[in-house]
Amino acid sequence: MPEITYKTELDNINWVEMKTTLCQDAFDNGRSPGQLKKSFENSYVACIAYAGSQIIGTARVLSDGVSMLVLLMFGHSAHIVVRVLQQQ
Template sequence: MDIQYARTTAHIDWSRLKADLMADDFDNGRTPDELRRSFENSAVVVFAIVSSSTHDGDRVVGKARALSDGVCNAYVVDVWTQSDYRRRGIATRMMQLLAEGLQGQHIYLFTDDAEAFYRGLGYRRQGIGLSKVVGKWLNRL
């Protein structure tokens, strides 16, 4: 298995990624275009891509992104590794690549069920996370 890591949104098949997220029960309702815009508007992005010699082409099997003020604070979101590719170091490498692009910044993240994983990467529990949706989710749902 040859995994390549891309730090750009170029050449990502957003419709295919959306379908893969849905199939892996990791879809939050964004359309392929909204998914693309989310990543394009991020400070740092990473994609784990499996190269295929078949007619399928390359396939995204992991993704992560960070929002940042470019000075001192960043927030990691959208970390996902396709179920069939978990426990192979892909998410660890994506998190390392994100951190390389956020030097000198305090990196925050929120997780529902992977606290042990992030603790293993050096993240520590801090305060209480709160969230609020303003209006309707994605302005349409």
């Protein structure tokens, strides 16, 4: 089994792969890879989980930076991704 790693930086993300993964998990809402990139970049914080080099989960936080936030996540290891976000 490949090692699971978590990345909070959004450089070098394969947005086409992420779109494909979302479609496979029936979590796709029709955004293009470019729109996915913009939505992750505009998030308060984001985390992507990998098994080896394959995307297996994501989580991102939308926030006003004061008192309100929304956590969005998908994938097999989303509960662990939340722990990574809590450390940010």
